[in-house]
Amino acid sequence: MTPDLMEEGARRVTAYAQAAARHRTASGGRAAGFARPIVPGEVDTTHGRILYLEDVSVSFDGFRAINKLSLDIAPGELRCIIGPNGAGKTTMMDIITGKTRPDAGTVFFGSTIDLLRYKEAEIAQMGIGRKFQKPTVFEQLTVYENLELALKTDKGVFASMRFRPDSAEGDRLAEVLRTIHLAPHADRLAGTLSHGQKQWLEIGMLLMQDPKLLLLDEPVAGMTDEETERTAELFLSLEGQHSLVVVEHDMKFVEQLTQGHKKVTVLHEGSVLAEGKLADVQSNDKVVEVYLGR
Numbered sequence: 001m002t003p004d005l006m007e008e009g010a011r012r013v014t015a016y017a018q019a020a021a022r023h024r025t026a027s028g029g030r031a032a033g034f035a036r037p038i039v040p041g042e043v044d045t046t047h048g049r050i051l052y053l054e055d056v057s058v059s060f061d062g063f064r065a066i067n068k069l070s071l072d073i074a075p076g077e078l079r080c081i082i083g084p085n086g087a088g089k090t091t092m093m094d095i096i097t098g099k100t101r102p103d104a105g106t107v108f109f110g111s112t113i114d115l116l117r118y119k120e121a122e123i124a125q126m127g128i129g130r131k132f133q134k135p136t137v138f139e140q141l142t143v144y145e146n147l148e149l150a151l152k153t154d155k156g157v158f159a160s161m162r163f164r165p166d167s168a169e170g171d172r173l174a175e176v177l178r179t180i181h182l183a184p185h186a187d188r189l190a191g192t193l194s195h196g197q198k199q200w201l202e203i204g205m206l207l208m209q210d211p212k213l214l215l216l217d218e219p220v221a222g223m224t225d226e227e228t229e230r231t232a233e234l235f236l237s238l239e240g241q242h243s244l245v246v247v248e249h250d251m252k253f254v255e256q257l258t259q260g261h262k263k264v265t266v267l268h269e270g271s272v273l274a275e276g277k278l279a280d281v282q283s284n285d286k287v288v289e290v291y292l293g294r
Ligand code: ADP
Pocket: 060, 061, 065, 083, 084, 085, 086, 087, 088, 089, 090, 091, 092
């Protein structure tokens, strides 16, 4: 057990204890204002949406990075978000994951969970997984050990040290290894993987938590063409079981993901500039103007 892992474990234990304390209320686990108990990992999608943003705004030193942004994602949907640099795509993810508090607006996970009431660690535990641009795997551990570690989140530092996956968890680990194309590399040190393989491993670590919603910020940046194509296949295989919000610049990748018919959202100056099929938004005058510059 390296100091890194100890710290990670300690951080998770603290986050979990805080989350548990927040959920322990006089009404037996019901937080005020909720019609139903909060069960981690359970989200009400009976109204046809897994994520809902309305009129969200945030300013940094007077600059409006997000400006009355509204967005609606359906359960199992794979939504691509495109837009020029500085459009507010990463800030949008920061708001959904609780890293940044908006000045105004509504952010709901399913139809009952008001995400603005929760902290970053709690939101992650509810089943919103986020992939940042840079891969952050444990380079000195094997691929298998990295995935094992992702399973231990809720078990605490000491349990983690003795932790061995049970058979269901072992099955899940094997399944995720196949999904992320790393089954033949299970025993390799993560540090020896290619950039693309590290990205897949990190996605695999998120998948071990079985998130309902995955937020992926420029996941194919720096990947080879072949890795990019395999990443698109990977995301398409997750669609339906998980909801995915993918921010990406690579139009070939977006084309492969949307297969000509899925809805794409174009963000510009913190709001939705256009929404629709990729071919339609690409020929939209406002979008052309924003991409080509004035
Ligand atoms: P994108 O991901 O679409 O390229 P960002 O969300 O990173 O855009 O940034 C949107 C705008 O908000 C940019 O102008 C950026 O400089 C600004 N911004 C983002 N985060 C902060 C912050 N924490 N403090 C100040 N400005 C920020």
